[in-house]
Amino acid sequence: MSNGALTTAGAQVQPLVGRTAELAALHGQLHEVARGHGGVALVIGEAGSGKSSLLRSVADYAHDHDIRLVWAAGDELSQAFPLLPLVDAVEGAKQAVIAGLLRGKDADGVHIVDPVLAASDQLIDWIDDLCSTTPVVLVLDDLHWADSASIRLWHRLTRKAEQLPLLVVGAMRPGYDRQELAALRRRVAALREVGLGMQFELEPLASDAVTELVAELVGGTPSRRLSQLAARAGGNPLYLTELIGALAREGSLTQDDDGHVDATFENAPASLSAAIADRLDQVPPHVQEVLSLAALLGVEFSVGNLATVAGRTVAELVGMLGRAQSAGVLKTVHGGMAFRHPLIRDALCEQVPASVRAALHVEMGRALALAAQPATAVARQLVAAIDISAELASADWLTDWLVTEGPTLVNQSVSVAKTLFAEALHHTSLADPRRFDISVLLASALFRAGEFEAGERVATQALTTIDTRRIDDDLLLDAYTALADVVLSLGKFDAMLILADEARSLRDWSIRHLVRIDVLRARAMGKFRETEAESLAIDCLAQAREVGVPWAIGSACNMLAFLRIVHYDPDAGMEYLNLGIAAVEGDPALYDLYLCLMANRAYAYYLMGSFDDLASAVFQVRQLAERVGNRRRMMQAELFESCRLFETGEWQDYSVHLEASDIVDLREPLVLIDAAAAALHCDDMEKADRYTKLAESAAEAAAGASIADNIFIIRALWLEYQGKPIEALDELMKGVRKWDAAYWPVADAVRLAVACDRKADAKVAVAFAEVTPYKKTLPGLALLCRGLLDRDPAALEQAAHFLRERQLRPRLAMTLEALGLVWVEHGNTGKARAALNEALDLYEKMGAAWDIRRARATFRAHGVRAGSRAARKRPATGWNSLTESETIVANLVAQGLSNPQIGEQLFLSRRTIETHVSHILAKLSLRGRVDIARIVNHRP
Template sequence: MSADTKYSLDVLPIDRPNVWVGRESELAVLHAAVGALGRGLGSVVWVEGEAGIGKSSMVAAALVTARDTGCQVLWGTADQLFQRLPLGVMLDCLRVRSGSPDPRRARIAAFLRDRRPGLFEPDDLAHTAIEMLVALVDESCTERATVVVVDDIQWADEASLLVWHRLAVAAEQLPLLLIGICRVGTGRREVRELRAATGRRGTVISLGPLNETDVTALVTDLIGVPPGPVLTEFAARAMGNPLYVCELVDALIRERLVGPAGELPETALDHIPFSYAAALNDRLGVLPARTAQMLRTASLLGGEFRVTELAAVLDVPASELAESVQDTVSAGLVVSVGRELAFRHPLIRQALYEGMPAALRSALHGEAARALAETGADPLRVAQQLLAADQPGSDWARGWVARTASVLVAQAPGIAVELLQRELDRPLPDQDDQQILLVGLARTLLSMGRHAEAATRARQALALAAEPQHHAEMYWVLTRALFSAGDNDRAVEAVRHALAWPELPALWRARLLAMLAMFQRASTGDLDAADATAREALAAGEEAADQFSMAYALIDLWLTHSVRRDHAAALSHVDRALDVLAEDPEHANLRTYSLDARVFTLQNLERWPEAESTLRYRRTLSPDRNDSGQVTSALTAAVLLYWLGRWDDAMAELDAVDLDATEITYAGLRERGPMMLRHGVAAMITSRRAERSAADEHLRAGLDLPIATISDRENSDFLLAAHALTAEQDGNPHAAVSILSGMLNRRPGEMTLTHQWLPDLVRIALDVGDHSAAVAALRSCQSEAAAEVPPARAAAARDRCRGLLNRDPAALRSAAAHYRKVGPSVPLAGTLEDLAATLAGSGDMAEARLVLNEAVDLYHTFGATWDIRRVENRLRQHGVRRGVRGGRPPRPTNGWEALTPTERRVAAMIAEGRSTPRIAQDLYLSRRTVQTHVSHILGKLDMRSRVEIAREALRHGADAAQG
């Protein structure tokens, strides 16, 4: 197998002694993990200790068995000098390179190289790559057991740490042994959080100094005989650090100071190096001066380096370095790692690097950056050298940053921002350069969610921009930054100012008009004005032949018509937007937003199967076209599944959203609204299932989020409804009425579907004798139903409210018949409950009992324990019970029968050997949702691995496949 698909232990960049001393208990832990891996059981191990204590060597020694039994071993080492490179160590560890013969790895590399930020929503490119890397490991584990090692993890970049965390979450489900090797004392918060998380779900091994017996054994192995008293005393000064012991004893051997009996002359002590750096210099002293200088130059390039890069920096042909490279390998300073070279131990590079004066290092980094740039090296390699040089202001560097800004922004926005700001903080003689740098910086800050800084830099760029394209784009950045920061009025003012500019290019005029329509709806709620602006934007977009502005304008029209409840027109607008966008990957974010909008509208039209079909299609989009929509996709699915009564699946979607929110986050949610919806749906389900501790936790988290924007209000309805439900459960129905009444009056331009919650308001208000609140709820529902085109969900809710208020079984029968015909099942169950209570109140006990049984049957399928209690109590007050059928047994919580239909299908697919990404593709789920289902299966079956799941699924046969 090629080096791109298997990173053999024989080429690992670590020091692995032939004979091991001590560490028996620690090695036993690692050997046990390797043994479990062979049985399909994954685990997480964190190895920590001071530099040179033997962490990497011990891991390598333990993994020999893994290599020999056919496991894939992937090893990457983070580098302090270049820790700002996004995903750097993980890309290296997983061998993701453009030239990889593995198409999966090549595809990820191409994505990172070629992708550009979008216009509609900020692209989280690193987040997409994280998903792709986790999926790559998942697929690799399906092919064969895999070990992933991240050495010097304390230097890993933030995105790589998140990949490690995500793999740690998945390790219990896969034949994956995940090992982090960490030097103690770095103090990074993210690393501390990872270490704490490992302690909860895995094993932490802390390596201390070797004891005196083990040090003596190590020295004996090095010199071939037991050490004498002087040598023993000297070795003790290494404080039990095996690397220091090895280097210092090796220095004695090179100087021929160790006698045949292992004795050391006392007079020799004055010449013995007492530090690792001194020992290393002593080792370098035996090398030719040219070779030693080459090695010091190599330390500028990081822990791993290519001979071609070293040759470029030294300005010599690569062939002239052959002898020097061989000398360093023979001296045990450098090892070969695939197509690259690596320092045998990070401390070797660190000592060489820090042995040079800081001013010299800075100058050499600057020269290295220029040399690499002139050879056309990867811009990120050049950028790393420029950052290390910390010498802004040179003409060539400023010009290079200006020329490559767009590439750097796409691949490493954090690095791009630092380089751009460094150059801009110095006087720039060339205004064109300053303009280019400002444009790139403003664009990048916006994509990173740093809105205030983006607005400031955009204004600076507008003061300089002479090129119309740059001028227009900076207006776009400024207005989006202001709006995203909550300054709606100034955002509208900025857009109007831009539209008044006579030189505004036609394409940007169309885009800014489309943006203005969105702002008008959100800020003033003037739907007519927003419609007029959107139609103007659509015409301008058609004239400019710009897909983006046309689709954006159509989405504006979808939104305003949805607010008006003209869902038929809204669907035509969103479908036209999708037709305009077609399959263009440049506007992937707007396309996924449009698909979510289509799902929403199909729900309002009660075309539930078509809504599911659209959601499934949305999830067929490849990961690189569905990056920033992972969270919204899960929330869209959860809301749909809630109304359909598939609450287990809805909770799996919501749990998947939280995978990145545990212990460590990378980007997180930039807006409050989606997180309100996440907590609201979860709180509603858990409270209806009488799981109050979980419901209260979600309510606390959701209610702590301030409602400051129209988006916040539109996403808070589930949260408020769940809050009202818990108040009712706590015996405070008056509070429930007050909470639900707060949703009665929608603000101008607000989308919130209040009719969904009004029947409950009528029911509770009547229970407490608040007739005026019940009447107000009916009137509000009638208003929504009157606006609804065509009559659908609001009309059915109106009938239900009317039936409750007037105690009219006919109106409730009409609503129930409607839900039986078109769905969904959750409001059907509630309507049947209301009908049963109304019938019982009018004395029709026989029909009331039949309807009660149907309602309870539906509630049981949802697991709605609280609803069952409530309806039985309502009917009991009228003397109606379920009769001979009695109560159903509670749903099992353990064993095969506890699995949901979806979980059984997942189990069957695991038995077929499918990977998580493949299961996600086949079931139209997100990869993280499948991972959540697998976690639930393991818990219910009390199992530890997918191998055990597969055996159980095969034992159940057809029952597993059918769900």
């Protein structure tokens, strides 16, 4: 028997051993994705357990089967910068668009309110577009290091995977207690229950798998001594690989003629970190020095950035990086290089003393700033330094850089911006002219973070302690305007007026600036000096139009429109809104004001009962708000859509809308009351009970606000549903007597009062309806109430005409039902039956099973029977179980339209369409959109 030494050069590839079941399951999901069916997979395991090897197998399979691969990885240094890993994975022109959004501007220069929200929507659209042409696998490695926004987006994409040819794969280490990671794991577990997801917990390799892995690494049968040594690794594949590599490099492995491999060693690495250190020892000291700087850049880094911070040319680095790659320390990745394993980077970082590491981070940040690298690259280094040493030393270059890049930094990471601005402000003297700029930036970051009072303190201090005579007119007035907006949002109208008056007296302003200040004064007075405020706003509007100040025109029009709307004159309000929209439309600097005007126009359409116009306006507001990530306006759009769907009786779509949107999470009492009412009318007790409890909780939380008083509406409806009309009437009359504006439940009070023979209550409610300020916008209400009391068919027919024109179907059905009863009392059975049949048609289209049952019973008691119509229950599954909207969506899916395209056709949000598609898949027991197309295209 002859012995020979075994040697190894460079990196050993860790074979995928002991993970057969996981690999087979992943390949099975990849096969399904290729067929058009999506899924989710989450791989959880300790460092070195084989997660990366499994993900490599996913990438290899995707490459071999023409599946589009999108690969992203979390980064420890990037956690404070939302979405960076995913944005880096985007290719082509789309990446520049999304990166621009994260910097706070879109391609047209429009300011982005919430860059993360806007960029997230664009990333979703990009994945949608990819999936429309090819199956896609999205991998997000190192989820435990990913920023919160990336994890939330990964979570959102799991919902996409239920419908699209999309496999969403993630890998993470256990033991990270972040809330969003826990939610993500719960989501995958839920999908696993329905066969759409899988989750792997990678345990240490079993002894037979360890033996197999060692045999593959050494190319022979391991001896007993080598096997005992391998047992030190505790079943960790990376440790095993590094251990065998260290032994081979030292010439400690020998192989006999029969292929048995033995280990002759003195100092085998006793831990994984020792094994990694042994690998690092294979590169020369000057290369290790460069690698230490690379480690401070992150797990992945660009060679250009490394050259910048190392003070070397790229040509000088090529040979060194090549040596490191040959030694298995580095690997090439798309767009740069990366450490072969994060633990290698960790080992390099730990070799540098903390104080030195902090100083290096600052110097590297300075070098990147001087090289005009992106703000995120510089800020990553500065934040890393703060994490180590708690604060930054005073540096002029840093203050100058923050003044220049500050606005971009606020958009890219509010938390980082707050930290750096506060540090810079701490080191900037009152005499430094840059202090005002830094103060304004810090205040804006605090405002963006929702810390309004802290932002107010910073801004106020800047305006009162800094010599503002040196500040440019526009910059100074912008600061006052921003502060005024925050003060107004806090409800401090007196303080806002003082602020505006202070600004007016500060210097000799031009007429253009004075108009802006006076608009602020008018807004401040609007709450408690309404007449004076309106007069000032009218003057401001005239002056602004004369000198051409679009912001002042739009702001004055918005204020005047609001005053008209709250005084129940939406037509006059609409005139102001259209004037303001025309003044600011197309100006990127005034986009937020434009969006505010558009949202108020939608509200005016609602008050005018123009529901077709409202549907279009809501869709437009939603699209505009999504473009800039304006969550407040998005929620306004959802609120208006909720009102439209309820008032027009589109109750089945209303339920879908509530499920798809975040509007329920806002705990708006009126929306929840409407939701509970719709569910009761439709005999859906589970939803009625849920929404009622939510409504009562929301009303309790909003105690004191007039909208909280609306809870009487749903309480009365429950009592009537339970067959207690007198108690229901008592509840309604409480509301009627304390309300200061009429509402449709007043008509229910009249209806029940007449039925219960309580004429006095009926007269109170009718009198209330006839003097309401709503009389101009809702004349049908007074007609309905008067017709119910007087049993007057002419008044009821007039009310029905108004309601039919306004498409207020629930109230129209109620009016027609009442009209039928009045015709019965007048002895005209034919007209009674016609009115009843029309009411039942409407109830049936709305799915109002309770109303159908109640109305038929009432008319039977009077000897009037409708046709053969019955309250048919829709089947739970199959094609006939689809609602009208679901059928339309299914046909559009079959035509190959994406969810955004379908939404544009139907004036619905993408999430509403997604919810419709989910319902279609569930009702038809299908896996994906391709199955919907197949079913639709094969129907007769």
